[in-house]
Amino acid sequence: MSTISKALGLLDLFSEAHPRLGLTDVQRMTGRDKATVHRHLTALEEIGFLEQDAGTRAYRLGPAITRLAGMRARTVAEVEMVRSVIDALSRDAGELVHISRLQGFDLVDVYHAELHDHPVRVSFDAYGLPPLFATASGKAYLAFSTSGLLDMALADPRTVQEGAARPDPHAVAAELSQIAKRGYASNRDTLRIGVSSVAIPVFDASARAFATCSIAYPTSRGGARRAADLAALLMSRGRDITEAMGGAVPPDVQTIWTPEAERAAS
Amino acid sequence: MSTISKALGLLDLFSEAHPRLGLTDVQRMTGRDKATVHRHLTALEEIGFLEQDAGTRAYRLGPAITRLAGMRARTVAEVEMVRSVIDALSRDAGELVHISRLQGFDLVDVYHAELHDHPVRVSFDAYGLPPLFATASGKAYLAFSTSGLLDMALADPRTVQEGAARPDPHAVAAELSQIAKRGYASNRDTLRIGVSSVAIPVFDASARAFATCSIAYPTSRGGARRAADLAALLMSRGRDITEAMGGAVPPDVQTIWTPEAERAAS
DNA sequence: TCTATCGGTTCATTATTTGAACCACGCCAG
DNA sequence: CTGGCGTGGTTCAAATAATGAACCGATAGA
Structure with missing residues (x-):
């Protein structure tokens, strides 16, 4: 040494x-x-x-x-700050990893990595366009924001007109509460059939959520425990990602995956 | 090594x-x-x-x-961050050194050091109360802020009612322009007879002035070149102070004392 | 193809780091 | 007042880690 x-x-x-x-x-x-x-x-x-x-x-x-x-902060671009962490995460998970930032009411791509060689890949052309409730990233963001943002997102006309089903505010709030408890959000075939994902929030220097990191994978590659495994992996890097960008994780946030937190939230 | x-x-x-x-x-x-x-x-x-x-x-x-x-940033108080620099500056200058932060339209004391043993000392009980134009610190702050703040300060009723003479906006603007050029502000017996001072701005992470650092000394201890000498010393520490607090000095700010800048401003 | 330059590695030599013992100070209890 | 204890800090021979000349492989141009 x-x-x-x-x-x-x-x-x-x-x-x-x-x-x-x-x-x-x-x-x-x-x-x-x-x-x-x-x-x-x-x-x-x-x-x-x-x-x-x-x-x-x-x-x-x-x-x-x-x-x-x-x-x-002045010489290294935001993308460079997270690149190595995201790349490593993609390699370790063997899946597509995204990091996105909220702009208006959309999560727009900051950087993504897909460093694996599975022949089946997830397409993400339309990433960032669906309403926040439809993606794991969006839910992760909302679960760790002030409830004011949730109300605003619910009232956003684009949110309302997207898709057929208008979200039930109570059901959404209940799910976000679970997400906050266990520390990560997940989707399984909800936005697109065959695509699942897990996501966590990224915090800024004021310990407020300002971005998200997510792993997307074909549901076909996900057995019963895949979501939990990927969530555990993702959460284990969450603090690194937040801190590499100059942020601070609030002390009350669940930052490691545990069976207890998983059960408590469901 | x-x-x-x-x-x-x-x-x-x-x-x-x-x-x-x-x-x-x-x-x-x-x-x-x-x-x-x-x-x-x-x-x-x-x-x-x-x-x-x-x-x-x-x-x-x-x-x-x-x-x-x-x-x-989370574990070291703002005072601790600057203490050693300010202490050293006070020792080297042999005078009272102040660092203050704008709150409303007052510069309030964050920390001060008077590490010398001259029998004649400057009293600073009322520090922070006079209008911004009356102190070197206030002028240093205004000279490196947006002109909007100057207008607001001029319109501030407390500013107007303080003292007898209402400041002439053009004269103030001209002086601030000189200060911006040479990089520091100074006062000689203006606020209180017998007290002189020099001051520089302190910048935050967005390179905006948010505080000031000043050296106050009895005019009796100041010969013809004292103000310039103290200004040179103060300016030589300006970057350290700003960066110790997590700030960044804007690239166009005069950060070292030179006879040229001194002449150009007058 | 040849050459220059880049990042990186090797291993004997060298110089720096290491740590047990030691010093000085301040504090507290007796 | 004093003696013990816990601080922070220092010393110098012994041990160890840092050093650098030479070397390797890859890449880009001429």
Whole structure:
């Protein structure tokens, strides 16, 4: 293990629970020698990755991190920020992965990846056009937004005229509540016969949902547990996606798949 | 020089001018051996401080930086973020240093430091109450805001009723224009007899002024060149202050004191 | 095809990191 | 007041990790 990794790994020790750490705190958490830890801490402080409180001598995350994050925000496009995560997710799931952003009342594609070689693929030409209630992404978004947005979406004329069945507000609200509880939304042959999907929300710096990430797959490739498996995989990357885009996951959001949450929501 | 500093120093090579760097780019910029550079780059990539483009193999700033910056924003108070810079500035200037934020039409104190031992000190009890035109901070703020704010401030009834002399809009606009050109605002005995100050704006992530930093000093301690000297010192820290708070300095702002800018503005 | 340049790798040499012991300070209980 | 304990921080021989000249393979142009 390189000294670089060891030193930078120290930064990950700083959290909401432990925003300030003293030398011995870090020493205990890492199990490394005190002298080593001290040298790493001071090295990180010298370049501004940490700051030391003059009074308590405790360390906290430093200004260089904020400075570099600003540089990244200015020089790296939103697409680049999520590309590697989405690509990896697509490879691991073996399915089509989408990340979309709300514009008006549509979820428009930011980036998508389909890095597998199954001969059967999901077509997504019309992605983003269906009303929010019809897609897993849309439901994931609505479930983690203020209810005001749901009312507005219900009142949107385009939503109403789309398709034959006008959604029942109570049924929609009930489903969104389940989605919020278990942490992800899903669809099975609802929008298009043969296409299923699971989706989670992506949050911005104010911890508000502003985008979604979804996995779409042919229902034919999905056995009984496929949806749950893909949901678990998707949720395990949710925090990475949100944080790569500079966002923060609200503390009350279910971020890991568990059988308990699954049952509790149904 | 520790390997930690060497490796993390590589991150500073990434800029608006060079957002993506290849192995040999970095090698040339640093003069270090290619193997060394490569190991550093891959070490930084492994922990997410850099990302490598799958196609071009060029490196760019990675998601871990953004993630940690979010953590810092959530766990370190605004005051802590600037404390060390302001403290250092106060020590170096040997005067009272203020950082204030606009709330309504007042600049309210966020933090101040007076780390010197001169017997003569500036009182600042009423700081934040005078109208924006009367303080260097207020003028610094207005000079780097949209002119709409100036109009609103001029129309603000409290502004109008304060003091005897109602400000001449044209004179104010002319002064603000000079301030914008040279990069800082100054006052000499205008608000209170015996008190002078210099001030610069602080910008947020959208590169809009949202706060100010100022140095206040007794006019008695200020010779002919004191204002310019303090302004030069203040401006040299301006970028650090803005970036420590997660902001970005607009590219067209004068950020270093020069005799040319000083002359051009007057 | 030949050459230059790119990213990346290897392995003996070298220099840096490491850690047990040590120091100084502040705090608390007796 | 004092002695013990827990801090943060330092030292220097020993151990280990970083280094760099040479090398590899791929790619793009001339």
